[in-house]
Amino acid sequence: MTTIIRKCTLNNANQLQEISYETFNDTFKQQNSPENMQAYLKKAFQLEQLKSELANPSSLFFFIYFHSDIAGYLKVNVADAQTEKADATSLEIERIYVKKQFQGHGLGNSLLNKAINIANDLKKTTIWLGVWENNEKALAFYKKKGFIKTSSHSFYMGDEEQIDFIMTKTLD
Template structure:
């Protein structure tokens, strides 16, 4: 398998939107009401919102490719772009999604490695993320690669308040 990571550009915005909606929907639609899913997708993945996030110099989006196919994406944040107030020595993995047909190929781990490399290049000491407490598969994955739970925060799926575990990894 030939995999590669490329930074998303403004010209990729519609593709980013498509992959974002597809992967989020595939991951969470079975555990949430259609109304809450639709409300969240409209808020988080409308083109104006994605353009704003993509133009933020403290956020970076990357596509991961398997051969010539976009297999998923990663969004990382530093400084004020982090979704929680964190010190400037941290990098947040805000979104990491792999399309269903590409799961189980190690691409998620590859994207985490990209995030760690970026954090190291930016002299960050820790990398963190929020993961829904009901997403047991993801929680196991993050534990396996050295993330530890350090807290929780609320995440709103439409009008449904859900709890995300804050997980952190100290970098060497």
């Protein structure tokens, strides 16, 4: 298996938007109304929004390539870019998404390891993320990787309030 992880730049905004729409839609469209999905996709993955996030030095995006195809991506946040108030020792994994056709090849694990390496390089002691309470596959993956549920918060999919579990892992 040939995989490469590369940092995204502003020049990758259109590709990031495309993979964001695809992976988020594939992951959540079955459990949400089309109206709420469209509202969320339009808000979260609008090109100007993604460009703003790419330009923020406290947020980092990475594409993972399987052979020569963009297969998924990672977004991590530190400092004030974190979506929840967190201390200076924390790194948030905001997004790990892998296209359906590339799942089952260990790419999610590679992206998680990339996030852990970034956290270690930045001398962070904890990593955390939010996972929708109904995303059984993701919950099982993160539990297997040593994350524990520490709290929860509201997440709005369009006009529907959903609950995300906050899962945390202490780094060695």
